[in-house]
Amino acid sequence: MTTSTLPPNAVRVYNTLSKQKEPFEPLTPGKVGIYLCGPTVYKEAHIGHMVGPVIFDAIKRYLVYCGYDVTWVVNITDVDDKLIDEARKRQLTMQQIAEENIADYVGNLQALGVDQIDVMPKATEHIGDIIDFISNLIEKGFAYDADGDVFFDVMRDPDYGKLSNRSADDQQGEGGGAAAKKRSPSDFALWKSAKPNEPSWDSPWGQGRPGWHIECSAMSHKILGETFDIHGGGLDLVFPHHENEVAQSECCHGKPMVKYWMHNGLMRAAAAGKVGGRTEREAQADDADTPAATKETKISRSKGAGGLAELIKRHGGERIRFFLLRTHYRSTIVFNDEGIEEAGTGLETFHRFFERYARVTGQDYYSLPANGRRSDGEFDPQSDALLGKVHAHRESFLAKMDDDFNTGAAVSELFELVRLLNRFMDRQKLEAAEYQDPHAMASLQRGVQTLRELSSILGLFQQAPDKPGGGDALTGKLMELMIALRAEARANKDYATSDRIRDGLRELGITIEDRKDGTGWRLE
């Protein structure tokens, strides 16, 4: 067995800062720190909020798989104008609003299989760190206190604009309001003085609360250090949020804040009915009140998007995760209900395969070991025809992941792998016990192990999907009886009766499948 060491620079990532793909080399060999901008928890999450968490969950899994020790941080903004407004509107405290929506957010993450986050710091738990950070900036002359408000002095930072490729000079802010206190219109708030009845904290500049950007600088510094490897977020955060973060952190520490900036594409809502081939389903659309957008628009809470929890309830988290992973993280994802539905159809191919595999080998796919390392998964296909192809798909899958985490392309390798394995079972007639060749069975199992390995990198098929009831013993007995009755009818060529049984069961959501080795059934 060869334990080949993987090339150290196999992974390449697209860096927003340089606008090109760069070889991935962590600052500290073997260790990776990732900071992802999380939600402002003033309302329930929508599907757009899951793009970053899902892709970074896969990224972390992949980096761990490649042997890195990864720390992944996702922050929670729990103090902000919007939270204050919401609290006022609903006659609750800001903290109550935050707690409610954090619960929603965490529940959504869990449903989508996002379980790789190491730390979820809240802004309100780091007020001290934030104040220290601001004090430091003032001491160094990069920020100034203006009557209880503290602003960052953009003109003192010659690098300002390097991430979003804008110069402060180009950007003329509007006059009036708080702008009157600013030295330059492009200065932004680090600390906001408290207005009456607002949540506030003591500070050297009086009662107040942190500005929008400073928490990320302070918390990433506290948890990951002055310079860390990867900072992620949505494309819409490049400016001003991340631009301001870099300015704050780099002026404060005098060194680069982040080595690789990674930004995921945004999601758009699309008109319903554009996804192909739904003529059948359209006719019998059961829960037909899909919101009919007429054109594509950005999904945002300000436009009323929400209801992710409801979407998850309707489709299940795995579908949504798969839907998100099917595209490249940097491209725009067009979202509609049919798209999720279609992703689910693709997913069923895998689920059926796992059932078939269990029938043939008696092994439960979901029990196969899944938390391997890249080097563990290496194998020598020798002269085994099947394993030679499996090996090639594995190489291809990994090459695609190495190339800026191209999960969409990697998914197509998964499909090809399944087809390969299905074909093998067909040709080797593995379904019929009397033909089962031990060598072929061993090859199949080795091939499926690789499928398990690769799909786990994407966090797919971690657990058996929830079947809507029906797993109980009584149902099993009843089905045995129905199938026996139907078999009798078929033997007598009484197809009217056998079809009546099959059609009747279908209406109950049970699909009958006649196979060589007997009749099986499955709940849809």
Next chain:
RNA sequence: CGGUGGGUAGCUCAGUGGGUAAGAGCGCCGUAUUACAGGUACGGAGGACAGGGGUUCGAGCCCUCUCCCACCGACCA
């Protein structure tokens, strides 16, 4: 207007430091397995890669111009 990301099969998306035959999923048609259906496999229809120009022996991939779409444009925009 400035910045950013896009425009590839009916639909949703891939396309690896440019190279003989353009890929996946879904949808559609057919064949095999066969009463039929479902499943699986195989095969097929369907793309001159937004448009023009350029570099190159050779470009979907590089350069340039144009058109179209989306997002961001400093936080009482």
